[in-house]
Amino acid sequence: MIRARRLGRTFGTKHVIRGLELDVPRGGFLLVTGPNGSGKTTLLRLVAGLLVPTAGELEVAVPRDRVGYLGHEPLVYRELTALENLDLYGRLYRVPERRERIGMLLERFGLWEARNQWADSFSRGMLQRLALCRTLLHDPDLLVLDEPFSALDEEGAALLDRQLAELRPRATFLLATHDPERVSPLAPDRLAFA
Amino acid sequence: MTAYLADVATLARKDLRLELRTRNTVPAMLLFVVAALVVFHFALPAGSSELAAKGLLWVAIVFTALLGLTRAFVAEREQRLIDGLLLAPCDRSAIWLAKSVAVLGFLVVAEVVALPAFALFFSGIDGATVAGVALADLGICAVGTVLAAMAVAGRARELLLPLLFLPLAIPVVVGGVGASVTGHPGRYLGFLALYDAVFAIISWASFEYVVTE
Numbered sequence: 001m002i003r004a005r006r007l008g009r010t011f012g013t014k015h016v017i018r019g020l021e022l023d024v025p026r027g028g029f030l031l032v033t034g035p036n037g038s039g040k041t042t043l044l045r046l047v048a049g050l051l052v053p054t055a056g057e058l059e060v061a062v063p064r065d066r067v068g069y070l071g072h073e074p075l076v077y078r079e080l081t082a083l084e085n086l087d088l089y090g091r092l093y094r095v096p097e098r099r100e101r102i103g104m105l106l107e108r109f110g111l112w113e114a115r116n117q118w119a120d121s122f123s124r125g126m127l128q129r130l131a132l133c134r135t136l137l138h139d140p141d142l143l144v145l146d147e148p149f150s151a152l153d154e155e156g157a158a159l160l161d162r163q164l165a166e167l168r169p170r171a172t173f174l175l176a177t178h179d180p181e182r183v184s185p186l187a188p189d190r191l192a193f194a
Numbered sequence: 195m196t197a198y199l200a201d202v203a204t205l206a207r208k209d210l211r212l213e214l215r216t217r218n219t220v221p222a223m224l225l226f227v228v229a230a231l232v233v234f235h236f237a238l239p240a241g242s243s244e245l246a247a248k249g250l251l252w253v254a255i256v257f258t259a260l261l262g263l264t265r266a267f268v269a270e271r272e273q274r275l276i277d278g279l280l281l282a283p284c285d286r287s288a289i290w291l292a293k294s295v296a297v298l299g300f301l302v303v304a305e306v307v308a309l310p311a312f313a314l315f316f317s318g319i320d321g322a323t324v325a326g327v328a329l330a331d332l333g334i335c336a337v338g339t340v341l342a343a344m345a346v347a348g349r350a351r352e353l354l355l356p357l358l359f360l361p362l363a364i365p366v367v368v369g370g371v372g373a374s375v376t377g378h379p380g381r382y383l384g385f386l387a388l389y390d391a392v393f394a395i396i397s398w399a400s401f402e403y404v405v406t407e
């Protein structure tokens with residue numbers, strides 16, 4: 001599903017990724033680890049289509065509307081409510097039965113009561129939950145998750161554990177984390193950046 | 195095509211809703227354009243020609259538009275929200291068109307106040323001037339939005355946008371002033387319409403490359 005050959009990405013004169021070879025089959029789960037600045041986020045942004053490679057080839061055999069990306073930022077408008085943010089993305093992704101799907105996700109991630117509040121009033125953990133709702137809204141086939149557990153409390157992290165386990169049989173994952181043990185039971189493959 | 199227009203409507207509605215909530219852009223544009231006209235009113239020597247006054251109207255319009263354009267991608271720049279839009283499966287030019295529509299709406303609101311204010315301070319507004327302003331607005335928003343997206347990716351974004359936008363706005367000023375002051379405005383209005391068409395096509399086609407990192 002994801003195939004990289006001699007993949008490279010530079011920013012100015014800095015080579016962040018150089019000569020990367022990668023194969024992630026459909027249904028695979030690749031755990032990406034490494035220290036800060038090692039290129040994890042750059043790889044995830046390349047796979048999500050937010051960056052273009054400066055060298056080599058990258059093939060992601062999934063249409064854009066089947067990719068779910070969770071980055072460092074929640075990518076929600078702070079002056080819109082949780083409901084309005086998800087409705088915006090639901091319309092753009094043409095999510096069938098949008099309102100029901102949004103309601104189900106808000107309920108599942110414990111945001112239903114806060115659905116009519118501006119995202120601006122959310123704590124960092126609530127924003128991360130809302131970002132997860134946004135990422136999962138269109139039931140993606142490929143999930144590109146950059147530090148998905150960050151800012152989540154124990155309850156939120158356990159919720160995400162269950163969500164990942166539930167999606168594991170039918171989705172492909174590329175997940176970057178500083179806490180690999182948390183997801184290692186789900187992830188047979190690991191890519192460690194130096 | 196229907197899906198494309200639906201995406202444009204969704205994105206433009208989002209921008210209008212954000213503006214209604216935050217009131218960050220339109221009040222600033224209104225205040226700026228009225229203040230500029232007041233300053234011009236006192237700066238222009240008594241007995242100055244109508245031609246000079248019309249020229250100043252166009253200066254006020256271009257700089258008011260620049261103010262709106264400077265804020266066009268603020269929400270997307272902060273917290274990298276542009277990523278959320280780029281990830282969506284809609285045609286990326288829909289983002290440009292929706293943002294242009296939103297900026298056009300803000301500019302029209304500013305002009306609804308500015309044109310009567312101009313009539314109050316200087317002289318009456320004729321149909322050719324209104325037509326010129328309407329056509330100029332289309333070109334300004336089409337070009338300005340793509341330049342605003344370009345500028346927002348750079349570090350010196352507040353400097354970059356005026357440097358990119360003002361040279362490209364010169365034909366708009368030429369066409370607009372021409373339409374406002376001549377007895378036969380058709381040629382100038384045609385020029386503005388041609389500018390709109392050419393630069394709208396260029397902006398539409400280039401937006402994807404502008405936002406690709």
